[in-house]
Amino acid sequence: MNSPAAVIPSIPDWSTTALGDSASWPASLRLTVDILLNSPQAMLLMWGPEQIMVYNEAYAALAGLPSLRAPGGKVPSMQPAAWSWNSAALAPAREGRSVSYRGVSLPLWRDGSIEQQRLDLYYTPIPDAGGASVAGILCTLAMARPAALPDSDTPLRMLVVEDNADARYLVCETLRALGHEVESVASGEEALPLLAQHAFEVLFTDVSLPGMSGVDLARHARKQAPQLALLFASGYGDELTRHLEFPSQSLQKPYDIEQLQAMLEQIAAQVRGS
Structure with a gap:
């Protein structure tokens, strides 16, 4: 079987843009632009006091303006919505701190007219050559995460059991x-x-825990609360949960938000008897 051919992007002639010849760029700008141009995620960079705009094909497609041609490299005649939606939004990034905003409604060009679209925005400060100050800000744009469940007036009451602190934080914030x-x-x-x-209505536990396993925890929990819904997360598929003596659901790690949301919709329907 032939391996897929590598796609090598063409190198823009930056000397014709406001950024000038890339040979004179600071390393931080060169690295940021390389990441931006090679990323499938929509990215927009504003660089220098002039606020020169650099962006990738994914951003141009997302913004929808026919006139946008990546990679940019000019001072925009009008601030992009990712910058102009909130005058205070960039303050932390200008001070050197990354910041994100979820579910921001931005105007995007669609089929000849402007439509509002909910986006998640992530701002990352880019240092100057000496690293002492912020020379630019990179904005990564993503479609907003899935909305809350339709029955949002009665959310599920959940207990998450996960021994990895980073994973625990991520899943809790997602839920x-x-x-x-x-x-x-x-x-x-x-x-x-x-x-x-x-x-609690749902126990969401990792299968492999230090000490008491997630399966043993579920057995104890069911004795205390027979109506408790059980959701397992496992890196080993459903091998350890397939033949349990009580009903349960399982997710294979790594799972995505859509899989998690679909599973919780099923559980909510069972819990609420709908």
Whole structure:
């Protein structure tokens, strides 16, 4: 079988733009532009006090303006919506701190007219040659994460059990963004007292936990609350949860937001009896 051919992008002639010959660029600008042009995610860079605009094909397609031709490299005649939507939005980035905004409604050009589109915006400061100050800001744009469940007035009450702190933080923030009420702990031993004290509807636990496993935790939890819905996350498929003596659902790691949301919609329908 033949390997797919590598696609090598053409190198723009930056000498014809406001940025000038790339040989004179600081390393931070060169690296940022290389990442931007090679990324499938929509990215927009504003560089220098003149606010020179550089962007990739994905951003041009997202913005929808027929006149936009990547990679840019000019001072815009009008500020892009990613910059002009909120005058205070870029303050943290100008101070050297990354910042993100979720579900921002921006005007985009679609089929000859302007439409509002919800986007997630991520701003990253780019240092100057000496690293002492911010010379540019990179904005990454993504379609807004899935909206909360339709029955958002009655979110699922969930307990998340995950021993990896980063993974625990990520899944909890995702669940909250989807409209649910979430508490979390790092072990089964910590989970059992909470399950006894609170009326959770869903236990979302990793299968492989230090000490008490997620499966053993689920067995104890079901004895305390037989109506509790069980959702497992496992890096080993459903091998450990396929033949359990109680009903459960499982997600294979790594899973995406759409898979998680679809699973929770099923669980919500079962819990609410709809």
